[in-house]
Amino acid sequence: MTSSGFDMEVTGLYGTGRSVSGRSTHGGAAARRLLSGLDAAAGGIGHAIVKGALASYVADHLLDHATKLPSQLEAGGHNVSGVAATARDGDNAGAAALRAPIGASSGLGDRINREIPAS
C-alpha cells in the first residue's frame, strides 16, 4: 500500500506485530521464571549475607524489568500490528501522525504508533 507519507507491506507488518506479541508467551514467561528462580536460589543459598544481597539485587535491578516485560511485549506487538490494521482501514495519514504513550486509551487512532516509555 502506498500513501502520501510512507509505504507499507500491510500483511507482513501485521504479522511482525503479532510475532512480537507472541513472544510474550515464551520470552516474557522466561523473564518471570528467571525472577522466581533467582528468588528460590536465594532461599537455598544458606549464608544470610549472600541471600540478602541476591534478594536485594533481584528487587532493585531485575524485578521491575522482568515483571513488566510480558505485558510490554504484548503492547509493543499490538502497536506494530495496529499500524498495519489502521493503514488497512484507510487511516494511513492518521496512522502516520498519531503518537501516544502506552496507557492512553482514547480510540483506534491512539493505538497507532504508540511508544513504550523508554524507562
Place this chain on the structure above:
Amino acid sequence: MVERTPGPFDYYQDIHGGVNGDSIRADALTPALDAKTVHALAGELEGDAKRIGGQLSGQITADVQKNPEILRGRARTIAARGYYAIGLVNMFARLVDDFDTTVNGINADYHTRYHSAVFAAQHDPDVHSGRSKLDTGAIGRSIKADLQGRYTKALDKLDDDADRVATLFKQGDTNGNVRDLIDQGLIPLPAAALYDGLTLTDADRRKYYAAVLRHMTPAQMEAWVHGEEKPEPGLGEHTWAGYDELLSWGFWLPDIHKFLPDGSKSALANATKILTSDEFAAFPIGLAVELLHRYRKTPLVLPKSATAEQQLKSLASLLGDDSDPYTRSPSGLWVPKGSSADPTLGQVNDMVDHGNFTKPGKGTLVGDPEALPTELPKWADYGGKALGVAGSGLAIYGAGAEQWEYDEEHHPDWSDTHKKVDTAQTAAVVGGSTAAGAWAGAETGAELGATVGSFVGPEGTVVGGVVGGVVGGFAGSKVGHAVGDGLESVGHSVGSGASHVWHSVFG
C-alpha cells in the same frame, strides 16, 4: 566432587540445613536456562525491528521500529543482570566447595591425630597394665581444641567470601565485575555482548576456556568434545562453540575414541593407529615419561641426610685405609678388609638397614622431576600400578651397576658425585633400551616394536621400555577403561603383547 570426611567440624551443609555447593549450583540451573531464553528473545526482537524496516518506509518507520527495539533493550538488560546474578551464585558455590575442602582437611587431620594419640596411649605402660584408664573422649576433645583455630579461620574466610560476593551484588554488573566473572567461567562467553562497552581480549577468552575446562567433569568434557550440543557446566544447556576456537589457538584436547579400533583395518593397522595417535602419546607415554623423569633407582647406597653421610664417610675411611689390607674381626681373627667378615662392612650394612640410606635396587619416585638423577629430595611412596610401572627399572638396576663398575675402572679420577650422575643417567637410558627390546620381542612382533621405537622420537628408547607396562596397567585402570576395551577389541595382539611385556619386566 568435594570429599567430606565425617568429623567434629561442621561442613557448610551442617551449618545451613543441607545446603552445599552442588545444591546451590543446581538451584542456579533453571534461572540460567531462563536467562538464556531471554537472551535469545533479545535477538528475536532485533530481527523483528529489521523486518519492520523491510515492511515499512518513510518517516513512520523509525517510530514503529522503536517498539521491538525498546523491548530488545529490556530483554538484554534482564538477561545481562540475570547472567550476572547467576554467575555470582555459582561463584559462591565454588567458595562453599573451598570451605568444605578446608574443613575436610581439618577433619582428616583430626582422625589421623586421634588414632595416633589413642594408639600411643594404648601402649602407655600404665594404661597397658590397667593402672590408668584410656580416656578417648579427653583425647578427642584435646585434639579438637587444638584444631579449632584452623576451623575458626576457615569460617572467617567463608564470611569474608560471602561479604565479597555481597559487595559484587551491590556494585552490580560493571564491566570490570563482568569481565572477572567471565574470566572465571561464571558468565557464558556469548553473554559478553550484552554488556555495553565490554570488549574481551584473547587473554580473557583463554582464561574463560581454561576456567570452564578446569571445572568440567570427565563426562562433561567428553560430552563437550563429542556432543552435538556442548553443555557448559553450571549453565544448563547453554551452548558454546569454544572447542573450535581452542583448536584454532593450538590447544589440544584428547579424543579417547582414537583408541577404538576401526573394523575395516587389520589388527596391526589398528594397533599402529592407536599407538601413533596423539592421545596415546599424551596418556600412556606422557605418563611413562613423567614417571621416568621422577624415577630414581640406584645401585648405590646413598645417604638421605647429612648425618647419615657423615656416618658413611667415617666408616668408609676405615674401609678405604689401604695401609693395612687386614682388619681384626670381633673373634680376634684377622680378616681381609672389605670381605664379608670385615666388621666395618657389617656396621655399614647395619647402618644402611636402619639408617637414612637408600636401598640398592629399590625403586622409588621423587617429587621433583627436575631433580638431578642422584638427588633424592623427597621420598614418596607410590603404591599399586604406579610403582609397578616404575618397577620397569629392574633392567635399569643391572645396567646401572655395570656403569658404576666401568667408571670406577676407567675414570678413577671422577668424584663419587660424577660417577653417581653418570650411573643414574646411563641406567635410565640403557635400562630403558633393554626393556624396549623386550617389547620388540613380544607377541606383537618386531614390526610393532619398531613402530614404538620410531614414533616416540629421541626419547623412544627411554620410553619404549615402559610402554608395555603402562599399556597393561593403563588398560586395567578406571581412567583407561575405554582404552582397555579398545585394545582388547583390536585382538589379542596388543593386549596380550602388553601383558607379555608387563610380566616379562615386572614378573
